[in-house]
Amino acid sequence: MSTNPADIAIFKRRESEARSYCRGFDAVFTSAKGSEMITRDGTRYIDFLAGCSSLNYGHNDPDLKEALIDHLQSDGLAHGLDLHTDAKAAFLDAFDQHILKPRKMDHKVMFTGPTGANAVEAALKLARKVTGRTNVIAFTNGFHGVTLGALSATGNSYHRGGAGTTLNGVTRMPYDGYFPGNTDTADFLEAMLKDRSSGIDAPAAILLETVQGEGGLNAARPEWIHRVAALAKEHGALLIVDDIQAGCGRTGGFFSFEDMGITPDIITLAKSVSGFGLPMALLLVRPEHDVFGPAEHNGTFRGNTHAFVTARVAVTKFWVDDRFQKEVAARARMLTTALEEMAEFLPGAKLKGRGMMQGLDVGSGDLAAAICARAFKDGLIIETSGNEDQVVKVLAPLTTDNDTFLKGLKILRNAMRIATDSSKFAAE
C-alpha cells in the first residue's frame, strides 16, 4: 500500500517544506465519509485525527452536506463579508436558542477571520482594550496558534522559534499539575498576582485551555479552573477560555467548561464550529466587553456563508437535546476503558485527557511515533501531541459508530504491542 512516487511529485516539487501531516501519512486522499478517509487508489483509513478535532461530526455528514448543496444550487451567497445574510441570521438564531440560552449565556458573537489563531488574536486585543493593560497570562504547554499575537501565548519552542523576533506581552504560568507532588500551581499564580514586587504586571487576561490538546492532553481539574477564574476576577483580568480544540462537544458538553461553575468573559471557537471542516471562527464575548468599534478587528473571510449553513445544521442536528451528549459520554467511557487496557502492557504509560480527547503518554516521542506509523500501516490515522510528542492522541469523530471505533482501537492496541516489543527488542 505504499504510495506511488509519481502521485506526490507535484507536492515535492511545488509545495513548501512547511507541509507536515502529509509526511507521516504518505497517501493521497480523495474522499471521506463519516470516520473514514479514502485514498486515490481506494484504500480506506479509519480517522482518529478528525482534522485535529475540526471534524467532530465526521466527514461529509449527509445532513450538513445536503444543506450545503442546496445552498449552492440556489446560488446562496458564498462570501458575505460581514453583511447581514439569511444564512448568518439562521446560524445566530440556532446558536442563540440551542447553545447560549440553555446555558444562560448572553455572550455576543463576534465572527473573526476564519482561523483559530485569528480568534485568539481578537480575544487578546479585546482583553487589552477592555482593561487598558497589556500583560496576558498563559500557561505552560498551551497552544493558541502561530500568528504573532497568538504565538506569544503558545508555549511550544519550535513554533516560537519561527517568529524570528521576540515574543512579548505574555507571562507564562505553570498549568494545573505542572508541579510534582501536592503543590497547587494556582497557589503560585495567586502569590505572583498578589505580590506587588513579583514582577508580574497586572494582567489584561488569563488565557487557558481546559484540556491542552497540543500540549499533551493535560486536563485541568475543575477546581483549579474555578480558582483561576476567581483569581482573574479578583485581579481585574478577563478570563479567556480557548475552546478551539476542546469545545464543540469534544469533551462532552458543547463547551469544555460546562459544570465547572464558571462563565468565561471571552471564549474562542473554531475547528468544529462549522461542523463540516469549513473555515470558521468566532469569539463569544460578554456584552459588557463587546467594545470593539465597527471593523476595528476585521478580515475578508469573516462571512464564510457556506460555513454558516453547515454550522446551523450541526447545531440543530446535535445540540437541541442531550442525546448526542450522552452518546459521546458513552463513547468516551469506551475510550477510557480501551486506553486503560493498553496502558497495562505499556509500562509507565499514563492516561491523559478527558471525554473524546484522551490518549496515552507512552513516555517517549520515538515510541509514540512508531505506534502511529504502525497504526497507519494497518489503516488508522492517529497523531501524537505533547512537549516531546510523547502522547498518542485519540481524536476520533464524536459520531464514530461503535464498530468502527472498536476497529480503530484494536488497530491502535496492536500497534502499541508491536511498537513496544520492537522498542524493547532494540533496547536489549
Added chain:
Amino acid sequence: MSTNPADIAIFKRRESEARSYCRGFDAVFTSAKGSEMITRDGTRYIDFLAGCSSLNYGHNDPDLKEALIDHLQSDGLAHGLDLHTDAKAAFLDAFDQHILKPRKMDHKVMFTGPTGANAVEAALKLARKVTGRTNVIAFTNGFHGVTLGALSATGNSYHRGGAGTTLNGVTRMPYDGYFPGNTDTADFLEAMLKDRSSGIDAPAAILLETVQGEGGLNAARPEWIHRVAALAKEHGALLIVDDIQAGCGRTGGFFSFEDMGITPDIITLAKSVSGFGLPMALLLVRPEHDVFGPAEHNGTFRGNTHAFVTARVAVTKFWVDDRFQKEVAARARMLTTALEEMAEFLPGAKLKGRGMMQGLDVGSGDLAAAICARAFKDGLIIETSGNEDQVVKVLAPLTTDNDTFLKGLKILRNAMRIATDSSKFAAE
C-alpha cells in the same frame, strides 16, 4: 426598500458591535449571481464591492459551482489539514502550469491559514527567519491585516489602536507619491538604508502593495517599485509583495507586478485566489527562502479542499491564455473613461488606482459616504477607502458584463451628482 427591523433583530441582539459593512448596507442578502446580489425580499443590487476583491470572478460562477457540487456529491474531502489530496494536487498542477511557468517563476507554494492576515504573518516570520533580522519596512497607508504581526505593518491608526499594545518591528517609509512635488520617496528610502546612523535597522524585508487598496487606491509607479526592489536586494532584505487585493487579475495580469521587471521573494495571495470567495491564502516563496520546517507555521484550515477545487477551475477557466486579461483591460479602460467624466463635475476629484481597482478621491470622507449611501439606495453596492475614507472605490467583479457595468457606473454617476449638489447646498 428599507429593511424590516425584525429581519435584523438577531444581529443587533447577538452579533458583536465589531460588525461593519452591514451598517452601511442595511439589507439581508440571500443569494448572488455574477455581479448581482439579491436580498431576502428579492431586491437586486449591482455589486461594485465584490467581497473587497474576493469575488473577482463574480458570485457563484457556474463552472466553479458545478465543480464544487460534484466534489460534494462524491464525498470529496472538505477539510484535509495539510495532507496530500487529489484536489490540492490538481490545483498545484494548474497553478504551476498556467500561472507560474508562463511567468518563469519557480516559487514554492505555502498554504497558510486561510486569511490574508495569516499569509502576511507567515511572510514576515519567514523573512525574519531567512535573514536573521527583525526590522520590516512597510509604507504609509499600507494595509496588511489586523493580527498582531500584520497589524504592525498596517498604517491605519484606527486599526492600530485596536491592538491594545505597542506594535513593534516595523519601520514606516513614505509610499510613492507621498511627498509633494518631484521628490522621490525612493531617494529617501535609499538615504535611510545607506546611512549607518539613520536609526533604521537593517531590514529583513520590504513589504509593499503595488496598489494600496485600503489606503486609498494609491498606485505606485513601476519605476518606483523597480527601484525599491533593487534597494531590497542591495541591502539584503527580501521583497514581499502583498498581492492580496491587487492580485488575481484585479489590476490586469494575474499578479499586480507583472511587466515591472521584478520578481518578489515572497508574494501573498488570498481574497480571490479560491475564485469563489472561499477562505484560502497562500505564500509564493522563492525556493531558496523556503526554510520553514514542517509545521513551523501551521494552522488547522490550511487544507480547505473546497477552495482548492474552485481555485483550480478558476485558473483553468480564466488564465490559460490572455483572453480574460484582455477583457479586463478593456473594461478597465471603460472604468477610467467613466471616472474621468465623473471627475469633471466634481471639483478637485482625482482619479486613483489602476486596472479594475480605480476610484475617485472626492476630497472628503463625508462626501464619499454620501455618494455610497445614495448609490445603495439606487441599487449599487460600493465602498470607500483612504486615510479619510475619501476615495470612492470601484471593485466590480472582473467578469461583470458590459450592460451591468455601465448600469452600475450610471448609478454611481447619478449618486455623485446628487451628493455633490447636496453638499454644495449644505455649504451655502
Added chain:
Amino acid sequence: MSTNPADIAIFKRRESEARSYCRGFDAVFTSAKGSEMITRDGTRYIDFLAGCSSLNYGHNDPDLKEALIDHLQSDGLAHGLDLHTDAKAAFLDAFDQHILKPRKMDHKVMFTGPTGANAVEAALKLARKVTGRTNVIAFTNGFHGVTLGALSATGNSYHRGGAGTTLNGVTRMPYDGYFPGNTDTADFLEAMLKDRSSGIDAPAAILLETVQGEGGLNAARPEWIHRVAALAKEHGALLIVDDIQAGCGRTGGFFSFEDMGITPDIITLAKSVSGFGLPMALLLVRPEHDVFGPAEHNGTFRGNTHAFVTARVAVTKFWVDDRFQKEVAARARMLTTALEEMAEFLPGAKLKGRGMMQGLDVGSGDLAAAICARAFKDGLIIETSGNEDQVVKVLAPLTTDNDTFLKGLKILRNAMRIATDSSKFAAE
C-alpha cells in the same frame, strides 16, 4: 528638632516631586563622618542607611579623603573619559592583586556609566550579544534599576509602572523560598528550562542578587544559588550576579557569593565600589565573554577619576588581608543577636538577610514606617524595604564602631517597642 520650613523651601519650589528619601528624613544635612550625619543646625544622626549601601566604609573615611584632596591639589584628572590614566591603572592594579587574584578570578573589568542601572544594562546587553538570545531570567522581588533594560528585570510594580511602556525580554521566576513548604523553586526553574513547550525561551542570562536588598532582604541559600548556576551553565545561559548592594563587603566577603563554589560569568558592582560614595560602576566579565567592541557600550562618565582614587585606597585599606572581613563578621553577629532579641517582642517578626544587610520583617508596611519615623526622631536614620515595605533594614556602615552600633541598635529597639505599642493600642 523639627526642620525650619524656610530651610527646605527651595526644594519644594524647585525640585521635582520624584524626590523621596528627603520626605522621610526631613532635615537638611551638611556634613558627615564615619557613621554619623550632621544637619545644618548641628544635630547628629547615626546612619543605618549608608547611602543604601554606597557608604560601606562610612562617610569621609580619612584615608580616602586625604588621597582625594591630594589628587585635587595636584590637579589630577577629574574626568578622564576612558583614556588611560594613572589613577585608573593604580585602581586596576590594586583590584587585580587584592580582589581578583586571591579569588582566582580572571575577569576583565569594564567601566560602565557610573550607576548601578548602567552596569545592569551593560550586563544584559553583553549576555544577549554573547548568546544571540534575548530572554533573561530574573526573579521575584529582584531590583536592578529603573532604566528601561534594567527595569524589565526589576520586580517592583511601582517602578515598573513608571516605564510608560511595555517591559519586555525578561521571564520572571520565583526566588529561593518563594514557595511555601519544602518546594524548591530551583525545581520549578529546572522544569521550565527543560520543557520544550514551557513557553520559556532559551535564556541569554540568569540574573540574580544573592540577597535581595530592595526586595526585602531575602537571602538565597548557597545550595540554591549553586544549583541555579549549574542550570545556567547547562542551558547555555550566562550567570549574572548583581552584587551592587550585597557586594563590597556588605555580606562579609568582598563578593556576596564567595564560598558558594560558583564563578559568575558577569558581576555588576556599583554603590560602595568607590568607597567614598562617588559615582562608579563596573562589570566583571569572564575574558571569553568580553566581546563588546570599542565603545559599543559607552558613556561620558566612565572615567570618574576621583572615584578611581578613592576606590584604590579602599581596596588597599580594607582588603589586603582578612582582618576587615573578620571585623564585619563579628559585627554581623552582633546585629543578628540584637535583631533576634527585638523579634521576641514583635509577634510574627522574622529575621531577614545576612551579614551586615539584615533586618526584621515586621509584617506590615505601616508598622515598619512607624518604627523608622520614631527612630529618626531619636537620632537614627534607617529605612524599610520589601514588597510591602514591611522590612526594617539595617544597612549601617561596615566600619561602624561598636559603641555607635550599639547606640543605634538601642534607638531601633526602643522605636520598635514604641511603634508596636502604639500599633497594639490603635488595634484595641
Added chain:
Amino acid sequence: MSTNPADIAIFKRRESEARSYCRGFDAVFTSAKGSEMITRDGTRYIDFLAGCSSLNYGHNDPDLKEALIDHLQSDGLAHGLDLHTDAKAAFLDAFDQHILKPRKMDHKVMFTGPTGANAVEAALKLARKVTGRTNVIAFTNGFHGVTLGALSATGNSYHRGGAGTTLNGVTRMPYDGYFPGNTDTADFLEAMLKDRSSGIDAPAAILLETVQGEGGLNAARPEWIHRVAALAKEHGALLIVDDIQAGCGRTGGFFSFEDMGITPDIITLAKSVSGFGLPMALLLVRPEHDVFGPAEHNGTFRGNTHAFVTARVAVTKFWVDDRFQKEVAARARMLTTALEEMAEFLPGAKLKGRGMMQGLDVGSGDLAAAICARAFKDGLIIETSGNEDQVVKVLAPLTTDNDTFLKGLKILRNAMRIATDSSKFAAE
C-alpha cells in the same frame, strides 16, 4: 613620545575591550589644568575634546577646585541620596536665580542617575507617563545614550547592534537638512503626523538635539526647531531637547535653544553641568509635567554632592551676567574663521555645527582619523564624529585662552595639510 608598553600593560590585561578613546590617544594621563592635559612623563597636550563637552570650563578650574577641597576638608557630604543637603540647596538657589529666572523658565529640577543616558531614560519615561502614549519621535543621526530606552532613540547602528535585542518605541524622522534640495523635513514630519493612516502612532514626545554632537555636528535651523516645537504642541506630544552636549554654554547661551522662541517641556542636561567633569545629570521639567511619584525614577547616585558644590560655583562664576557668553561668542567666531580657512585647502570640506561645537566634514572617515592621529602626534587631542566618522570636531573648553586656542588650531591646520597631502599622494 610613544608610550612605554609597560605603562599600559594593566589596561590590556585587565580592562575590557570596550575601552575606546585610549586606543586613539595612546598615553597615560596624570593631571590636567585649563585646556591642557599632562601625561605621566610630563608631555603636555592641548585638549580640544574636553571630555566630549563635559569640561566646558576646562580642567580643574581653580575656583571650583577650591570649593570642592573646602567641602572635603570640612567633611561635607559626598553622597547624599536624594536627601536635603546644604550643597543641593545652594545649587538649586543659584540655578534658579541665574539660569531659570532670567530665561523666564519655571521648570522643576529632577536629579536623575548621574549620566546623560539616565536623564534621557527619565525623560522618555516621564513623557510616556504624562501622555499615556508610547511612541517617541527621534531623528536620524541622533545620539542619546546606550541604555535600552535611550538606545532606542539613538541612530547609530554600531551602538544599536550592541543591544542584542529589538529596540522599540521610537519612530525615526529625518533631521533638518536630511533631504537634499529645498525639501523641508518638517513638511514630512507634519504630513506623517496629520495622516491617520501614516502608520505613525501618536507620539508621547519629540526628542531632538539642536546640534547633533555625535551625529556629525548637524545644526538645525532655528525655524525648523520652532516648527517642530509647534508640531509637538499641536499633536499633544512633549518637546524634549537633549542639551547634554550642546548645552551649558557650548553653543553660546546656557541652553542651545535660546533665542529660538521655544520652551521645551523637558530638557536633559549632564556632561558639563557639574562644571568639573563630575558625574551629574538632571531633567528640567515644566511643572505641569512633573508627575513622577516619589522615587518612581530613582537611583543611588542622584545626590553626588561634590558635583552640586562645583556646579553651584560654575553657575555663579560664569552665568551671573553675559560676560562669559560674549567671550564664548568671540571665540566661536575665531573658530569659524579658522575652520573656513582650513576648508579652503580641503576640497569638498564643509563647515559644520555652531558656537564652540564646530568642525569640518572632510568627506571621509579615514582622512578624519588621519588628521586626528597627526594632531595627537603634535600635541593636540581632537576627535571625529558623524555617521562615517568623517567630521573633525573641535570641542575645546569654552575657557581656553586665545594663545592656547590659536596654538591648537595651528596644530590642527597643519595636521589637515599633512593628512590631505598623504591622502592625495596615496590616491595618485
